[in-house]
Amino acid sequence: MLDVLAVSKQIGGLRAVNEVNLSLGENEIVGLVGPNGAGKTTLLNMISGISVPSSGRILFCGDDITGLPANRICRKGIAKTFQIAESFPGLSAMECVMIGALFGNHHAPGMAQARVESAAVLDFVGLQEDKREVPIKNLNVVELKRVQLGRALASRPKLLLLDELTTGLNPKESREAVDLIKKIRDRGVSILIIEHVMSVIMGVSNRIVVLDHGEKIADGNPHSVINNQQVIDTYLGDLHAF
Ligand SMILES: Nc1ncnc2c1ncn2[C@@H]1O[C@H](COP(=O)(O)OP(=O)(O)OP(=O)(O)O)[C@@H](O)[C@H]1O
Ligand SMILES: [Mg+2]
The missing domain is CATH 3.40.50.300 (P-loop containing nucleotide triphosphate hydrolases)
Known part of the structure; x- marks a missing residue:
């Protein structure tokens, strides 16, 4: 491919x-x-x-x-992981992943649908539920890596x-x-x-x-x-x- x-x-x-x-x-x-x-x-x-x-x-x-x-x-x-922490420190984990869902490799699903899809992705990458609305600047390195991966996956890459x-x-x-x-x-x-x-x-x-x-x-x-x-x-x- x-x-x-x-x-x-x-x-x-x-x-x-x-x-x-x-x-x-x-x-x-x-x-x-x-x-x-x-x-x-x-x-x-x-x-x-x-x-x-x-x-x-x-x-x-x-x-x-x-x-x-x-x-x-x-x-x-095609999606690539990158250092989110430097890009959007004030956004929550959920918002970061929603960006991937809204602007990725499929039809923009609208905010409500993007939120549902992003919650599923955050589940898949294993981010604890109580960390979803925390600004990513307050996450530890492992949690950030999960968000970073979730953001890439939410764009539904091949x-x-x-x-x-x-x-x-x-x-x-x-x-x-x-x-x-x-x-x-x-x-x-x-x-x-x-x-x-x-x-x-x-x-x-x-x-x-x-x-x-x-x-x-x-x-x-x-x-x-x-x-x-x-x-x-x-x-x-x-x-x-x-
Ligand atoms: N924007 C840039 N300006 C100047 N030199 C650059 C730039 N980007 C990369 N280089 C140079 O190109 C070469 C390859 O860099 P690259 O970052 O691709 O290596 P890498 O294999 O990813 O290394 P690492 O394992 O350290 O991440 C290096 O010599 C680097 O200094
Ligand atoms: Mg390198």
């Missing part, structure tokens, strides 16, 4: 992403890993329309979405892009996140996930793609990728989590 074809991003004198090819099928979870500065976030930003590729093409469900604005890409069914969703979570919370990510996939959503914690990546991914200095250096099933010598030398060797 997603085909990234020879996509590059030039930022000043730096080639942050260099001719990367990547594909993702229906109901697939692909893990995107690599050292700091490898170009992972830059690649996700181009897929979600936050930035425009310098060259190459991005196809989604047969449509060429290269360079479309983020709101049009969201309506086509493809979900997760950029370091489990950063800051403890091992138990990370395991809960892994279960939740699998439940989302089982509802028919494809997922592209950036993560540094290898136990999370190994726990969820059908396939792993490794970037280094903007280039793809490996793409395959998790077992073959973590035994790839170049991947061990450039990335895994430095990871204490592994």
Whole structure:
């Protein structure tokens, strides 16, 4: 459903992403890993329309979405998590998720319907009921992550892009996140996930793609990728989590 074809991003004198090819099928979870500065976030930003590729093409469900604005890409069914806390600190969890329901990949259902749908989504992501009307600036990091995920899900994506969703979570919370990510996939959503914690990546991914200095250096099933010598030398060797 997603085909990234020879996509590059030039930022000043730096080639942050260099001719990367990547594909993702229906109901697939692909893990995107690599050292700091490898170009992972830059690649996700181009897929979600936050930035425009310098060259190459991005196809989604047969449509060429290269360079479309983020709101049009969201309506086509691609959602990305981002740091809500910095964007709408005064909104409640419910209001944040309602934004996703109202402006996402389906007909604007009206406020009442958006509220009903958002309550169901907040249930699904496991936010306690008494936290729903609290301003999100008063939520803890785990609760915020749940809201962030709920907001993306409320837009009813076909493809979900997760950029370091489990950063800051403890091992138990990370395991809960892994279960939740699998439940989302089982509802028919494809997922592209950036993560540094290898136990999370190994726990969820059908396939792993490794970037280094903007280039793809490996793409395959998790077992073959973590035994790839170049991947061990450039990335895994430095990871204490592994
Ligand atoms: N807006 C920008 N202006 C200048 N340089 C940028 C910009 N965005 C990204 N870069 C550079 O592009 C490269 C890739 O950055 P990117 O954020 O995509 O890496 P990443 O793989 O997500 O790293 P991390 O694991 O640390 O999140 C880095 O060298 C970064 O400094
Ligand atoms: Mg990043």
